[in-house]
């Protein structure tokens with residue numbers, strides 16, 4: 184058969200977000216993929232000119248629905264560094280707890296969607312049922328399920344009571360138990376392995392050269408995680424990145440699955456070490472100077488560049504989200520796979536198109 | 542598929558994890574930020590909420606002549622972040638843990654209240670002549 188160009192998206196059943204790919208195929212084998220982005224640009228960075236730096240917290244939270252807490256954490260850390268604010272220890276621990284809860288629910292959402300992409304509806308429901316526990320924790324402790332709005336410049340707005348902490352621990356123990364029962368399915372099942380093993384391989388060298396981030400990078404055998412930078416309370420909590428070596432879709436999902444279990448342990452460690460103290464340091468004056476902050480989001484490294492000019496409006500906010508870094512590796516995975524595997528491979532990097540275009 | 546069978550069977554014989562929504566509603570969590578209310582009698586029309594609101598959906602106006610103030614909120618622009626509740630100096634704003642009812646038209650929450658005028662100094666009693 185001659186070469187054909189098949190459009191994938193912008194609207195496609197496996198991906199709720201508009202990503203357009205032109206797939207050059209020959210005999211159902213993809214030869215090349217040409218991405219087209221820019222369907223959901225929202226101009227959030229431009230808002231820095233008319234919203235002051237406190238209000239920008241709520242704006243950056245809305246860059247991404249499911250890592251909202253971590254976006255605002257990154258932004259607040261940058262502003263605090265510019266204004267030389269010392270964040271209280273308790274606030275740092277609380278930030279860690281909520282950001283790990285966010286990582287868990289983001290990964291569980293993705294694991295469900297991934298199962299759904301290769302047609303395993305029942306597994307999808309299992310993951311989402313566990314996710315609901317985490318969502319309830321978020322809702323009860325912060326006041327909102329998804330966009331939690333707990334960060335302020337200098338600390339956090341909400342506190343955790345001892346009863347809430349013990350409730351979180353019991354819910355997490357239950358979630359862990361449920362995850363263990365479906366562990367064999369996602370990591371060992373014939374159907375799952377058949378659809379994911381050896382599909383969309385990204386070698387270690389490719390991952391390094393193309394600048395992959397997050398589980399895509401760690402699934403290819405590179406132990407790099409921004410939590411090693413010891414922001415928030417990660418300097419007090421032992422932390423080892425999760426690494427898998429094969430670089431295929433299966434390894435990426437395995438990394439995510441193991442990270443959920445790791446996050447449960449991190450939350451436990453943070454609750455065990457939760458110190459007493461203030462929730463937020465007072466914040467006076469306006470940010471001045473420019474800097475870059477980086478944090479680890481569920482999908483990978485997120486980078487903020489900020490420039491303040493001494494007024495309450497920032498000159499520039501630039502956000503580089505992990506999916507942006509993961510698109511070149513995605514293009515490199517495509518050649519040689521079958522057309523039917525394209526949704527699985529695209530989903531395996533956990534694309535978040537609205538974040539990429541902000 | 543075999544690995545999944547015990548889980549599937551367990552799910553088949555256990556009770557449902559979902560609710561029949563409109564008939565059975567989960568109790569909201571007490572902290573949930575659902576709906577914004579203003580207790581207009583306490584409001585002093587200081588405009589703090591208007592200034593701090595990130596989505597700029599509150600408008601506060603004062604009319605000195607009639608002695609009334611108006612507090613308007615666009616609930617469709619509100620992002621329910623709760624910043625206004627935090628900054629209100631008189632705690633007249635509060636959030637209730639239930640969802641807003643759906644509505645077919647875009648209506649604003651508009652509240653009119655009396656401005657508390659600074660107390661007038663009593664005119665000095667005239668000297669008895």
Ligand code: SF4
Nearest residue numbers: 584585587588590629
């Ligand atoms: S901050 Fe409170 S008192 Fe001031 S205008 Fe708003 S609602 Fe009224």
Ligand code: SF4
Nearest residue numbers: 594619620622623625
């Ligand atoms: S909850 Fe947030 S968005 Fe809504 S009116 Fe208050 S400050 Fe504005």
